[in-house]
Amino acid sequence: MTLLKLVLILLAVTITGCSVISQNCGTDFACFKNAANNCAPSRINLLHDGNNVRLTIRGTDSDTCSVSLKVEELGQDIRSKYPVESQVLIGKTLNCRVNANLSNNINEIYKIPQALDRACSGPIKDLLKGPFKEIIKSELEKTFSERLK
Amino acid sequence: MFNGTLNAFKLELSSMKERKLSLLFYLFSPFIIIWINYYSANTLVNWGSYASLNLRLYDLIAQRLFPMILLFVTLQLTVLRIVGERAPAGTLDRDLMAISRSGMYTGKFIANAFFAALQGIIIYFAGYAIFPARNYSPPIYILGFLLLTAIFGAVTGLTVSVFSKTKEQAVQLAPIILLIFLLFSGNVVELNQMPQKIQTIAINSPLAISSESLRMLTLDGVGFEDVQMNVAKLLIWIFGIAIIGLIKFRYEKK
Numbered sequence: 001m002t003l004l005k006l007v008l009i010l011l012a013v014t015i016t017g018c019s020v021i022s023q024n025c026g027t028d029f030a031c032f033k034n035a036a037n038n039c040a041p042s043r044i045n046l047l048h049d050g051n052n053v054r055l056t057i058r059g060t061d062s063d064t065c066s067v068s069l070k071v072e073e074l075g076q077d078i079r080s081k082y083p084v085e086s087q088v089l090i091g092k093t094l095n096c097r098v099n100a101n102l103s104n105n106i107n108e109i110y111k112i113p114q115a116l117d118r119a120c121s122g123p124i125k126d127l128l129k130g131p132f133k134e135i136i137k138s139e140l141e142k143t144f145s146e147r148l149k
Numbered sequence: 150m151f152n153g154t155l156n157a158f159k160l161e162l163s164s165m166k167e168r169k170l171s172l173l174f175y176l177f178s179p180f181i182i183i184w185i186n187y188y189s190a191n192t193l194v195n196w197g198s199y200a201s202l203n204l205r206l207y208d209l210i211a212q213r214l215f216p217m218i219l220l221f222v223t224l225q226l227t228v229l230r231i232v233g234e235r236a237p238a239g240t241l242d243r244d245l246m247a248i249s250r251s252g253m254y255t256g257k258f259i260a261n262a263f264f265a266a267l268q269g270i271i272i273y274f275a276g277y278a279i280f281p282a283r284n285y286s287p288p289i290y291i292l293g294f295l296l297l298t299a300i301f302g303a304v305t306g307l308t309v310s311v312f313s314k315t316k317e318q319a320v321q322l323a324p325i326i327l328l329i330f331l332l333f334s335g336n337v338v339e340l341n342q343m344p345q346k347i348q349t350i351a352i353n354s355p356l357a358i359s360s361e362s363l364r365m366l367t368l369d370g371v372g373f374e375d376v377q378m379n380v381a382k383l384l385i386w387i388f389g390i391a392i393i394g395l396i397k398f399r400y401e402k403k
Contacts, residue, residue: 022374043374058372068372087198093285093370122285122370126202
């Protein structure tokens with residue numbers, strides 16, 4: 001019985017330790033901007049014309065802030081215009097490191113579409129080498145300019 | 150119980166030293182399987198949700214193949230470790246040394262978990278360093294899931310060994326258990342093609358959890374926040390199976 005209790009306590013501690021505590025802002029921009037300016041772990045879903053891009057801040061790493069964009073869903077408009085490309089894009093991630101400007105990180109995040117080559121990696125960046133480049137850049141710029149300014 | 154566990158652990162390690170060649174075979178045969186796949190699965194993937202990423206078939210199957218190999222090897226490694234030593238056919242050293250059954254099970258689990266973890270590390274290096282499959286994720290997350298899968302295989306093999314009365318039973322049960330895990334893993338029938346109720350069970354099976362997590366990490370580039378629940382699920386599987394085996398072995402009649 002003692003061993004069983006020890007094992008259960010160890011399991012509970014391990015599972016709790018594994019969890020990444022990140023503020024989920026839903027679609028609340030004020031909440032996310034506040035967290036982003038400190039590069040605090042947080043996430044927001046950017047919704048625009050049926051597109052759903054999840055923006056996650058993972059925290060600071062030396063002098064950079066680790067940011068990730070994941071395409072959770074694409075709207076009917078993009079799906080009908082680019083059916084094959086849409087199937088590829090959904091679920092994929094772009095992982096970026098922006099300069100940790102702790103007074104105004106949100107501006108650094110806004111510059112991501114221009115800094116894709118330098119600051120980012122991941123499957124979406126590899127897709128940018130192909131025919132998706134203009135689709136992704138223009139959609140990102142549209143989403144950021146409307147939601148993060 | 151701690152002394153019993155330590156003594157059982159040392160006995161298990163010395164038994165492993167005696168089985169040098171067969172253990173080396175277990176360690177390196179997956180390396181050969183990965184090598185063969187690296188050179189044969191060369192077709193470029195230009196269909197489905199991974200088109201245009203310049204992936205080869207090897208990159209696509211790696212996250213299914215590596216956990217399967219790992220589970221197969223680690224389960225086979227431990228499936229005779231208790232049944233093979235039951236009296237009267239097996240050694241009575243542990244009874245003579247007054248190691249408790251709990252200590253024996255725990256000591257064997259720890260020793261074999263180290264070996265299983267080593268297997269996981271070898272498969273990681275084979276699959277992502279020497280014959281590199283596409284990977285968009287930090288190595289630590291990939292290695293973590295491979296280690297958890299390896300330890301799960303080891304504890305499942307030990308528990309099969311506990312429930313088997315003879316070596317023949319254990320050797321027959323092991324592939325059946327593996328087949329069940331394989332069928333529910335999404336590697337034979339895609340998870341989203343299964344009927345809803347079976348899908349609910351399948352997505353929580355350990356091989357499916359491992360393969361799906363590796364796919365999301367290596368090919369979708371997701372972060373740890375997207376797979377952290379899968380770590381918890383695998384830990385629950387590991388501890389759950391370990392506790393079942395421990396309780397059965399502790400309280401079975403001699």
